[in-house]
Amino acid sequence: MDFTPKDPNFREKVKDSFRRQRFMELIGAELTSIEAGSCEIRLPYREDLTQQHGFFHAGVIGTIADNTAGYAGYSLMEVNASVLTVEFKLNLLAPGKGEALIAKAQVLKSGRTLTVCRCEVYAVNEGKEKLCAAAQVTLIQLQNTSDT
Amino acid sequence: MDFTPKDPNFREKVKDSFRRQRFMELIGAELTSIEAGSCEIRLPYREDLTQQHGFFHAGVIGTIADNTAGYAGYSLMEVNASVLTVEFKLNLLAPGKGEALIAKAQVLKSGRTLTVCRCEVYAVNEGKEKLCAAAQVTLIQLQNTSDT
């Protein structure tokens, strides 16, 4: 789908918001792409991001799925708006096994109040991407609310 | 609901599995209760667990919701079984604002293959618990599979 952003400055806005998320810093996530209606986050493997089998923890997978969807949606929101996640639903399809995770989200519907996104998370193993999770996420635009 | 655990050693099994989740250690989560069919996890506030407004990140909330549900379900599984999250769905109801989060999960249905749990996450603000998220989670029991 093709979207026209309402805020021409959306890339800076998203990058700045991402930078202020301390939890993204803690886990080492990188915002690798932000376009109007889509977003990509990359998360390199670290031992302290794992569950009991040594794979990426489902909570980590959910975190970057949610965040990617949130910023895909935020990229289309108005200048003086803030974004919150209303709910997200994540299916885990394969173990999060590999040197990195990549989450890719796209806006399905961008409404005045609500935005719905889909997101796929890939585990990168020896350079090869394998689908490891799929999410569907609902966001709300809070008008006249600062993101800071 | 009242459940009879198949593994009399379920408390040790759950505590041991929790201890091996490096991501729980990274975020500072504590397993505060494990009973047959229910589980509670507490997460004290830290600045590096926050989103852009300084509240607990939705990914953190989802992480402990998923984990609490996973161990509530695991408490009822067989001796030689392992647990995986199939999917989870989380509604965020209020900002994760306060000195700690507490997640409480209960098993709704414990089947031979699949288990379904519900979970509530509370934000503790000046000692008062406020509901901040609600989840519904599906788990799968992998028989004859080690948790380690």
Place this chain on the structure above:
Amino acid sequence: MDFTPKDPNFREKVKDSFRRQRFMELIGAELTSIEAGSCEIRLPYREDLTQQHGFFHAGVIGTIADNTAGYAGYSLMEVNASVLTVEFKLNLLAPGKGEALIAKAQVLKSGRTLTVCRCEVYAVNEGKEKLCAAAQVTLIQLQNTSDT
């Protein structure tokens, strides 16, 4: 939880809205209870409501789960408001087998814009209720919008 309805006339409002849902009439659903923040719908068995095994179709179970949640939420909304389902998530826990289904929904959070409900659906078999599905539902209040 205890809720104070904003519209003292909420019972009539809900019953009237239910009556205008032609699909409820087609499947034979009955609104058996409406209170501030909760709702119950009963659906007697009919052969034309079944899937290939002769049990209640998952779509039928989802329909009354969604509807019960919608009216539980609507009971707390303002006088001149209308309600729409934003999304719903349903876990099927046991076959919909028996002489009737009963869906019971409660409001978890009633906000200015969004409302979140939980719902349980029971299959009634020889008079005994068995949990057959559990849902979590998000609703939106459309202010100054007629329900008719």
Place this chain on the structure above:
Amino acid sequence: MDFTPKDPNFREKVKDSFRRQRFMELIGAELTSIEAGSCEIRLPYREDLTQQHGFFHAGVIGTIADNTAGYAGYSLMEVNASVLTVEFKLNLLAPGKGEALIAKAQVLKSGRTLTVCRCEVYAVNEGKEKLCAAAQVTLIQLQNTSDT
């Protein structure tokens, strides 16, 4: 994605199962396409399928979303297997307004036990398709279980 069906007879199997769903007959749904890993269902408008505003009822939208996903998944299952919906999650994106609904589902992951599908539902208004709902659905394969 490209899938190889395990049952060469999958089209007949799906059509036969669909035919035995009395609820599909009641609402007038038509199975318009079944391929390995995908399925399409069409539902012409009727006044008795509506909610209080005269649009397709959310329960009807959920019903065909679930059914399309179920048969997309079933098309890839083994000869002597049966399919059940574990859970589904549906976002409603626009009113179900028009002369018909079309639901299109694709398999995301086909596993030995679990299958995950995505589904889009379009409202056809004066011949033009508009996305009105998006679903994510988990299915389970019951081996050595008859569908009849």
